[in-house]
Amino acid sequence: MTGKDLFEIISDIDDNYITEAHEEDILNPVASSSSEGASSSSAKAPVPAAPAKRRKLIRIVLPTAAGIAALALAVFGLWKGGIIGGKKDLIEQQCETLTSFTADVTTAVTTVPMSTGDATTTTEGLEPHVSLESSEVIVTNPTDFHGDVLVSISIPEDKKIEKDGGLVPSELELTITNEGTSPLYIEEVFTLQKQGDDGEWEDAVVFRHANMSFDERCIAAGDTSTITVGILPEHDELWSGPARLILNVHFYEPDPDDWTKISHETAFYMKAADFDL
Amino acid sequence: MDDASIVQLFWDRSEKALKEVAAKYGRFCHKIALNILGISEDAEECVNDTYLSAWNSMPPKRPQVLPPYLGRITKNHALNLYNKKHAEKRGGGNLALVFDELDEVLSGSETADSELFRKELLSLINGFLSELPSDKRKIFVCRYWYSDSVKDIAERMHMTENNVSVSLNRMRNQLRKKLEEGGYFS
Structure with missing residues (x-):
């Protein structure tokens, strides 16, 4: 077996990992973060010899790509600003938060051996003493204490969809409070876990919130922000009953000129929030 | 447009499916192919082949999430082209x-x-x-x-x-x- 064979085997890894690694490109198709990709737009590159039908389709498709994406962003902006769309009648469901995070993170931060110049240092080999099994505390390049994050989940009443004689949500609204001393940002991809027959939490649905720019996902220290998570089309996989939302939270040291720009990341948490679907 | 709606367009045999998939995932697929092939024109050919394969495979397939599905198709086309072009010597992208x-x-x-x-x-x-x-x-x-x-x-x-x-x-x-x-x- 060669490296090429191993590469081909890796091609079949779990879909979630593939999506996770390039989530920003997937969710923001117009603004690519890749320097190589940016050098040649698929909308402008010459179309090679292809069957007539393909050429016709691609000629129709490609010139309109940017326009469609821009229109989608504009509509989303109007919706988010409340200009279009109905007012939500929320049912507040306070989720369970990890109250032991504060002390645990402090412990982890103060005991991590620093490796000069290596931003990938983690708590490998340490016991962060997290209270819930499915949660993790992973600290990268710790510099100071970052505190906790509070998450509450609301289900807009008018966004529920009938399924199996009951109602399941098509949208979740997350209210996130940064109780730390540094700004944070939330990753775009979320995981919803379901409790198995043995009581263990298992990944059930991976979904993402509506396209939001990076700075809209940033929350300053002490601030509260609301993020709407559209869970269509995955609503077919939803269930009624207990659920656990896993979201990835990154604390960072901000750029002195713009707090929504990252100077360097200082901590990464996987945050668990329990609620009822 | 969400992925399920795009997949439905494929199932409805609507050419709008190709517009939507190109708008949403064209650059994503192009990047995957370009990383393997290193030549934009070759990558573009793979992306076009990806659209055609997607058109031919949906139906019967109904992927829940499109990026890994399309990414795999693109990667296979790119690897085939890479093998064809580099049967004897290595080169190309990364x-x-x-x-x-x-x-x-x-x-x-x-x-x-x-x-x-x-x-x-x-x-x-x-x-x-x-x-x-x-x-x-x-x-x-x-x-x-x-x-x-x-x-x-x-x-x-x-x-x-x-x-x-x-x-x-x-x-x-x-x-x-x-x-x-x-x-x-x-």
Whole structure:
């Protein structure tokens, strides 16, 4: 077996990992973060010899790509600003938060051996003493204490969809409070876990919130922000009953000129929030 | 437009499906092909082939999430073209370096090459990835699934290129150790 064979085997890894690694490109198709990709737009590159039908389709498709994406962003902006769309009648469901995070993170931060110049240092080999099994505390390049994050989940009443004689949500609204001393940002991809027959939490649905720019996902220290998570089309996989939302939270040291720009990341948490679907 | 609606357009045999998929995932697919082939025109050919394959495969298929589905199709087309163009010599995008790095994982060992072995190995690699912290896993997948350059990964992850290289080296060693522990090397 060669490296090429191993590469081909890796091609079949779990879909979630593939999506996770390039989530920003997937969710923001117009603004690519890749320097190589940016050098040649698929909308402008010459179309090679292809069957007539393909050429016709691609000629129709490609010139309109940017326009469609821009229109989608504009509509989303109007919706988010409340200009279009109905007012939500929320049912507040306070989720369970990890109250032991504060002390645990402090412990982890103060005991991590620093490796000069290596931003990938983690708590490998340490016991962060997290209270819930499915949660993790992973600290990268710790510099100071970052505190906790509070998450509450609301289900807009008018966004529920009938399924199996009951109602399941098509949208979740997350209210996130940064109780730390540094700004944070939330990753775009979320995981919803379901409790198995043995009581263990298992990944059930991976979904993402509506396209939001990076700075809209940033929350300053002490601030509260609301993020709407559209869970269509995955609503077919939803269930009624207990659920656990896993979201990835990154604390960072901000750029002195713009707090929504990252100077360097200082901590990464996987945050668990329990609620009822 | 969400993925389910796009898939439905494919099922309805609406050409609008191609417009939507190109608008939403054209650049994503192009990047995957470009990383392997290194030539924009070749990458574009793969992306066009991807649209055609998607058109021919939906129906009967109805993928829940489109990016991995389309990404795999693009990657297969790109690898086929790469093999066709580089049957005798290496070259192209980042792929030659990626192959060399993965060769290191297996160096000095003899491994079986059966379908069963491949399935077991895939399961082990998925397990390995599940144990990695998210940021490390992203680096690994960017390099060994997307064939991203170290420079690209460094920009994406807000790290230095040196840190990315060090992380990749550590993860290759971890994977090799896991393979050894699993008895995959004879």
